Amino acid sequence: MTDFEEYREEMVADIQETVTRANCQPVIFAGTGLSIRYFGAPSWDGLLETLVEDCNGIEQKYGFYRQTRDPPEVGQFLAEQYAESAWSDYGEYDEEDDESELVGWNENIFDHENDRDVFLKAKIADHIREKTPEMVGDLDEETVHEKISLDVALREIELLQEIQPHAVITTNYDRFFEAIFNEEVTDDNLLDDDRVGSAGFDRDGEVDPEEIPSYRVVVGEQVLRTRYRNIGEILHIHGSVSDPRSLVLTEEDYHEFNNRRRYLSSKMLTYFAEHPLLIVGYRPDDTNVQQVLTWADEVLSDDQTITEDIYFLQWDEAAEDRDEYPREHDIKLDDGGHLRVKSIVANDFDWVFEAFAEGDELAVDPRYLRSLLAQTYDVVSSMSSGGEVVDVQRLEDVATNQGELRTVLGYLGDDVDGVPPVEFDHTIPPEKAAERIGFDHYTPLNQNIIAQIEEETGVDIRAFNNRYHINLEGGGNPRRYSEEAIELFRRVKNGEDYSLDISDERIPD
Numbered sequence: 001m002t003d004f005e006e007y008r009e010e011m012v013a014d015i016q017e018t019v020t021r022a023n024c025q026p027v028i029f030a031g032t033g034l035s036i037r038y039f040g041a042p043s044w045d046g047l048l049e050t051l052v053e054d055c056n057g058i059e060q061k062y063g064f065y066r067q068t069r070d071p072p073e074v075g076q077f078l079a080e081q082y083a084e085s086a087w088s089d090y091g092e093y094d095e096e097d098d099e100s101e102l103v104g105w106n107e108n109i110f111d112h113e114n115d116r117d118v119f120l121k122a123k124i125a126d127h128i129r130e131k132t133p134e135m136v137g138d139l140d141e142e143t144v145h146e147k148i149s150l151d152v153a154l155r156e157i158e159l160l161q162e163i164q165p166h167a168v169i170t171t172n173y174d175r176f177f178e179a180i181f182n183e184e185v186t187d188d189n190l191l192d193d194d195r196v197g198s199a200g201f202d203r204d205g206e207v208d209p210e211e212i213p214s215y216r217v218v219v220g221e222q223v224l225r226t227r228y229r230n231i232g233e234i235l236h237i238h239g240s241v242s243d244p245r246s247l248v249l250t251e252e253d254y255h256e257f258n259n260r261r262r263y264l265s266s267k268m269l270t271y272f273a274e275h276p277l278l279i280v281g282y283r284p285d286d287t288n289v290q291q292v293l294t295w296a297d298e299v300l301s302d303d304q305t306i307t308e309d310i311y312f313l314q315w316d317e318a319a320e321d322r323d324e325y326p327r328e329h330d331i332k333l334d335d336g337g338h339l340r341v342k343s344i345v346a347n348d349f350d351w352v353f354e355a356f357a358e359g360d361e362l363a364v365d366p367r368y369l370r371s372l373l374a375q376t377y378d379v380v381s382s383m384s385s386g387g388e389v390v391d392v393q394r395l396e397d398v399a400t401n402q403g404e405l406r407t408v409l410g411y412l413g414d415d416v417d418g419v420p421p422v423e424f425d426h427t428i429p430p431e432k433a434a435e436r437i438g439f440d441h442y443t444p445l446n447q448n449i450i451a452q453i454e455e456e457t458g459v460d461i462r463a464f465n466n467r468y469h470i471n472l473e474g475g476g477n478p479r480r481y482s483e484e485a486i487e488l489f490r491r492v493k494n495g496e497d498y499s500l501d502i503s504d505e506r507i508p509d
Contacts (some may be wrong), residue, residue, distance in 0.1 A: 006323040008351060011344055015396040018276050018309055023185040025166040025231075026276040026356050029292055033315065035280030039133050040143045048074050051123065056085045076251040079117035086119040089437060117252075124173065128241050132174045134185045138387075147317055152348060159353035166231055166275050168215070169268070171238040171288045173247055178234060181215040220246035221260075223267055235266065238288075253461050265295040272310075279341075280313040280349070284331055293341070294334040310341040315390040319347040364447050426470040426480040433481040437489045449489050457500055461485070464508050467501065 019026060035041035042050060048071060049062035058081055065074050087107075108119055133139055136157055144153045168177050177184045178366040215232045219240045238257070239246030248257050263493075271277070272295065280291045289312075295505055296310060311327050316322070322345070329343035346352055429441075430442035439445055454460045461469045467487035484501075 002320070003325065004320040004322070008346075011327075012341070012351060012355040015276075015311065015352070016358045019356060019358060022274075022276050022309060024275055025164055026158075026278055027167050027169065027271045028163070028165045029169045029277060029279045029282075029289075030172070030177065031170065031279075031281030031286065031288060032172055033283075035132075035172055035174050035281070037145045037148065037315070038143075038157065039139060039176060040130065040145070041128070041131060041172075041174055041176070042323070044071050047124065048078065049126070050127065051078050051082075051120070054123070055081050056089075057081060069421050070253040072249070072254045075120070075249045075253075079120045079250050082120040083116040115245075117250055118245065121247045121249060124247060124249070125241040126243040128174045132176055132185065132241075133179055135179055135183065138179075147347070152350070157356055158354060159350055162357035164355060164357075167271060168234045169292070170234070170236060170273070171248075172236070172281075173241050174216075175240060175242060178215070178217055181234065200265070217242070219243055223264060223305075225322060248268075261291075268282060268292070268295050276309040276311070276356075277354075278311050279314060282327060284312065284314070290332055290334050293331055293339050294337075297333055297335075297337065297339050298320045307339070307341060308414075310345055312341045313344045313346065313349065313352055315347065315349070316345045317347050319345045426482045428481045428486065430479055433486060433489065437493055445489065450493050452492055453488070453500070459499070459500055459502065459507055464506070466506060 032041060033044060038045060043064075045066065048066070052058055052065065052074075053064040055078065062074075065077060069077065100117075108216065109122060133143070134152070139150060139153060141150045144150050149304065161180060165181075168181065170177060178185045215234050217234045217236065217240070218243060219236045220238075223235050223237055237245070238248040241247075250252060277296065279289060279292070293310070312331070326343050328340045330338050330340050333339055344352055428436070430445065434440070434442040434445040437445070437449070448461070450462060462471065462479070465471065467482060468488060469479065469481055471479045488498055488500075490496075
């Protein structure tokens with residue numbers, strides 16, 4: 001076995017142990033490197049160089065400006081140049097022409113209320129949209145990186161999908177992650193600005209499962225306005241070509257982004273504290289990596305020098321021929337400090353993605369988990385005293401007791417922590433419940449069965465909501481019983497032994 005093979009086995013075991021211990025899906029922080037690898041997206045410098053070449057009135061080569069400016073400063077310079085060029089050419093446009101077709105914008109780009117950088121950002125959006133495949137199946141040998149084959153790219157993408165990440169955080173402008181995790185790029189995947197935090201249901205509260213994307217796309221400032229943490233999101237923290245105004249590009253954009261930093265970091269902290277993190281598609285000295293790890297460092301204790309759950313993956317064409325394989329990588333932070341993360345080097349990513357996908361697969365599509373979270377939040381937060389009733393005690397039990405939550409969700413697996421594999425399903429009205437156990441009317445059910453249970457156990461199961469009975473009459477809903485209640489009633493009627501599976505804390509005084 002070669003040194004690399006030993007290293008790979010060690011790292012695979014380490015990743016699998018981390019994912020298993022975390023007992024949750026990883027978060028992926030992905031950069032332009034992946035887009036360059038799979039469909040030939042431009043690098044940061046490559047994009048700016050193209051913009052310099054395409055702008056009328058710029059005579060110098062890109063290197064001339066880059067020697068004395070960092071990329072955001074070049075972006076600021078180009079924003080002004082593109083604005084000057086657009087306005088100088090405006091007189092050549094016929095007012096009846098479709099300006100959106102001429103300048104790559106979906107409205108009147110020459111509106112005086114627009115920022116001057118809209119011309120540059122519209123150009124960038126058009127350029128990247130043109131290069132980005134709408135579906136993974138659109139990839140071909142001509143567009144994947146010259147160092148890999150199309151088969152390798154497709155295999156890696158398939159394994160990336162199998163990770164089922166809790167979230168994908170990216171600074172990329174392109175929408176290729178939407179093609180990976182939602183199967184195609186479509187504006188239907190975008191978060192509705194009018195309902196930031198919603199899960200794809202309409203204003204009447206109805207859900208069409210086919211119209212809910214597996215991963216909801218959240219762009220730019222929308223990240224700050226989501227009302228709660230969701231599963232299954234692609235977070236474009238530097239904006240997306242779906243909304244050119246959102247692009248963090250110029251010096252002014254970065255200044256504004258940094259002003260919002262503490263709000264954004266508070267959104268990210270939960271991800272880093274609770275989920276394994278895979279960083280891929282960036283260089284170690286990338287300012288975006290330094291920034292996101294500065295956020296991660298905030299959740300570490302003072303005596304921690306390395307976080308066990310953060311992995312930094314780098315591509316190295318000669319990975320198999322290296323003399324040594326450092327297991328850790330020291331990365332400089334924004335605040336001047338350093339953070340050591342676990343280091344992975346590889347000339348292909350399939351074994352890395354496969355190791356991260358080895359955790360327990362989500363039994364439910366992320367779209368339905370996200371919809372459940374969103375609808376629960378909206379329903380409960382909108383409840384009022386005007387006719388809708390919330391069983392507050394039940395809500396508190398579900399929120400604080402995993403067993404109660406398993407029951408509500410209809411957990412049908414093995415007995416876990418004393419929680420039986422039953423389905424919480426109160427669908428049986430009193431008349432049907434009486435009929436199921438051989439009575440013609442619900443009165444004998446109340447007088448002969450439920451009264452006996454109360455006399456023998458001291459518990460009136462109709463006095464509160466529980467696994468056997470629920471009453472939401474205040475909301476216009478009648479009393480209902482569960483299948484467990486039917487079995488309980490049968491046992492009492494037949495004189496068999498029985499017991500109530502209700503914790504003492506749930507029984508009211």
